[in-house]
Structures are given as C-alpha cells and as structure tokens.
Amino acid sequence: MRDRVRIVEVGPRDGLQNEKQIIPTAIKLELIERLIGCGIQNIEATAFVSPKWVPQMADHSAVMRGLKKHDGVCYSVLTPNLQGFEAAAEAGAKEVAIFAAASETFSHKNINAGIAQSLERFAPVIEAARKTGVKIRGYVSCVLGCPYEGDIAPQTVAHVAKDLYDMGCYEISLGDTIGVGVPDNVRRLIEAVASEVPVPALAGHFHDTYGMAVANIVAAHTMGLRVFDSSVSGLGGCPYAAGASGNVATEDVVWLFDRMGIETGIELDKLVDCAVWISSRLDRQPASRVAQAIIATRKRN
C-alpha cells in the first residue's frame, strides 16, 4: 500500500477570512462542493466568530445549512468560545476547531487574552463538545516565529500543544503563522512537541510567505507528520504583510506528494480547475506555482 497523507483544506475559512470584498454564500458553497469533487475530504468550512470582528464569516449559519452530506467528508468550523460553539453545534457542526498561540504577545493582540487565559476560555467549549460528541481540533499559531516576539522556543509550543491535547483535542495543528520557519527549526520544533504529544496527533500548517512551506512540509513529513493544512490557490495571503503569500497552496502540496509517490486522494488537474475558478471569482491569478505552471502548460499544448 502506498504511503498516504491527509490534507485539511482551509481555503473556505482561513483562506477567505481576510478577503475585503464579502463573498456570497453561494460562492463559498460552490467552492466547497468543487473541492469535494477533487477528492478533498477534510474541509474547514466557516467560523462561528462575531461578524463584528470577521465580517466575511457572518454567513456561518447559512454556510452550515448549505453544506451537502458526502460519505467520508468531514467539515469543521472554527469556534472561539462557548457561544460560538453552541451556535455551531446548533447548526449541526460535528467538528470544531479552537486556537491558541505559542506567543503571549500574539495571543494578547489576537484575542485579547494570554495563552493560559485563552486555554481556560476553551475549557467549557471542550466540555460541551465532549457531551455532544463533537470532535475538537486545536490550532497553535506562531509555532516558528511571532510578528511581535520573533523566535519562539519549541518548548513553549510543546507545552501549549500538550495542554490542548490533554484537554481533549484529537489533533493539534502547528501553525507557522508568518511563514518564517525553515526545515532545521521545523525538525527541532517537532522533536520538542513529539515528546509531549503523540506524532500521529500532530498536523502541519505552513505558510509560504518566504517560499519555505514545501520544504517545511517535507521536513515535517520526514519527522512523521501525515496531516497538512493548505488552502486552494494559496487563498488567504498574509494578514501581516499585504502582498505577501500566506497559506501554502493545496495544489503545491498535492503535486509534491504525487511526485513523491504518496497518496493524497486528490486529483490535481481538477484542483487546478478549482483554483482557476475561485481565483477568477476573486479577480486574480492563482498564487500557486503549480497552478501557474499547469495553466501555462495547458495554454502551450
């Protein structure tokens, strides 16, 4: 049997979240259906956050209502607190994601709470999720650097990841929020985290801000990680530097693993079509190198 990795598509939430123009719910739902048509089975669909903070996600309930049931497909939604969780559960969410930072300063600026306080805030969410059988995924942001604090100690990340795991998250996604990681410190990070959390419960969430995401995914894969977050067409950009790249493009990740002979279950050609489609809806070209190369090759043939 071929090796296999699982891709968690975050385009519809993490990708679209920072778009200035409000994207119609129908486009979001069509994007999700197209992604599923490519073979993607894990999709972060929306976020139950206050529309005051994230206007783009104000239609979360409508998105949830519009999601179609597909065998094997798992949707998750981001929930920042108990109120968000209850609304998500009410709307039928079977998996929610919660998020902590590995940087005190980032945590304060992002959610107005320190790391410990943010974890406390999630305790009732996890409690409620357990009671209702909802799965919980945890994010740790700034795992390889913080826009305010610079380098982050791997031990700090390990502690936050362990707390989330011990609280009941089935998977912890380690986020290089500003894309400053390189393979060497990815290895050091995963070594540290793996001493606190089982490796099969870890996922990699790499940003391509400095073009290092694919190299970092390779390093993480070598360290045993088999789950990676990515965003179709590289949707999302970098909220900390407009004009820079953000989430690694799903096309680039699928191309990498295809060429390495590792199964993703995703059809690259269809995925490029999907990237072209959503990019045209957003009046831009796909940010993915792979999409650009495949589009160029199609034009040539």
Add this chain to the structure above:
Amino acid sequence: MRDRVRIVEVGPRDGLQNEKQIIPTAIKLELIERLIGCGIQNIEATAFVSPKWVPQMADHSAVMRGLKKHDGVCYSVLTPNLQGFEAAAEAGAKEVAIFAAASETFSHKNINAGIAQSLERFAPVIEAARKTGVKIRGYVSCVLGCPYEGDIAPQTVAHVAKDLYDMGCYEISLGDTIGVGVPDNVRRLIEAVASEVPVPALAGHFHDTYGMAVANIVAAHTMGLRVFDSSVSGLGGCPYAAGASGNVATEDVVWLFDRMGIETGIELDKLVDCAVWISSRLDRQPASRVAQAIIATRKRN
C-alpha cells in the same frame, strides 16, 4: 566557523537570455555591479553564442569589456563551441561554462546533437581552455526530468556528469531544467552522481516551476552540496511554459540559508533592492516570494 555555501548568480545570463525585449548593455552591467554590491562573488555574465540563436546575448563582447575587476569576484561566460570559446578568451574570460543534457531528445532539440556528440564537440574547447588556464564549469540539464522524455535515470545523469568531470570541468552543475524534481528524487540523483563525481565538485541548479526549488536545495544540501545556482528576482521564467516560474530566486536561497545559520556572504536587504531595481527595468514585480514578503513588510513599517 559557520557553515558556508557558495551562490552562483546566473541572472545576467540564464535569467535575461529569454527576455524578448533587448536589454541595453549598460543595464546588464549595472545589474552585475549591483549584484557584486550585495556580496555575490560568482556571476555568469553573458554567453558567447550566435546572436542568430540568442539575440539577447549579442552584446557579449561589450559586456565583457564593461566588467569591472573586483577582488574575489569570478565571472563566467557560456560557450557552446570552440568558436565561442575563442571569442570569450579573446575578450578576457577566465572561466567558461559548457553544457550537456541528460536527455538525448532534449540534447537533439536544444543543440542539434546527441549527448555523446555534444561532449565530443566540447573536447577542443576543454583542450583550448587547459592550454590558456581558463577554468571550465559544466552544466548538465534535465537531470530530474525532460520535457520530451519525462523521467531521466539517475545513472544517465551520473555518466554525463562523470564525462564532463573527467574531461576537465572543475564543477558540474546539475540542472532541474523544468523544475519537476522533488526531494526524494534529488537524493536518489545525488547518490548516483556522487558515486562517479566527488560531491565537492557538484552544484545544484534548481528551477522553481512547481515551487519545489527550495525543498530540493535543502535535500541537496543534506546530501553534501555546497554550491547552488540562482537568479536574482527569479529572472528567466520557464522557457517551456510561458507564465511559469523558472530559476529559483537568489533572494529565496539567501533567506533560506540565513535562517539556517549558513553563511552566503550576501546581504539580503541589498539583494531585494537589486531585485526591485531589475524588475522595474523589466516592467514587472519580483517573482521571488522573499522579495515580495520583504517589500510588503517595508510598505507596512
């Protein structure tokens, strides 16, 4: 002492070669001076090829005449045959580069000669270079895939590299001409080549067509390579798919090694300035993710 890698800047030749608009000699010379100002010491300056085939390089003698002498800086020029070599030597070249392919079909289409025949054609160049004390660098193209033949056997690359080395090339640059390599096959390739040519005589020349160049450089570095070719601002694009990326950007390579604590001798901030400058001369944005991120950060601050 910190680990060190050597960057061979190929922007002025490999990068500009495919530009449709003819770039004035003065711009080429200013680019070279700016690159040297960033700390780059190895620069491929021009090519002594027929202007009929590569009009952009028609000013090769003028470029050679305009090059300034700098301590520690080494210029090289591409020479396809004895006639080119003689003109280059006449113009004062101290290092020339010759090129072979690891694909028979590519070799025929590119230079109208099979691999063996192309090597025979270089024998008199190498002979003449030896007599005059000119150093010779060898390129092997299509080492990880060919646009016509698909996958290329590592053994084939190893044989061509060995032939070039035995003929007298001091360094063999392994070129992933269409950017289809991934770290796994980079490792297999270098294992095969290293059994025929000493690793310190090998360089990596990776293209970023599918966004894999940095990951491949990391793999090659792990295998012992310490010399990498790159092009400022990612100049060059992909001659086999217009609109796709080509040469890995020097900025991305420098950023990678800076973050890994490995010395390149190159100042990244100045290099980004240089990328911005040459890109504006060519009416485009830098293709480098690192340049884009640094420009975005500068605008924000």
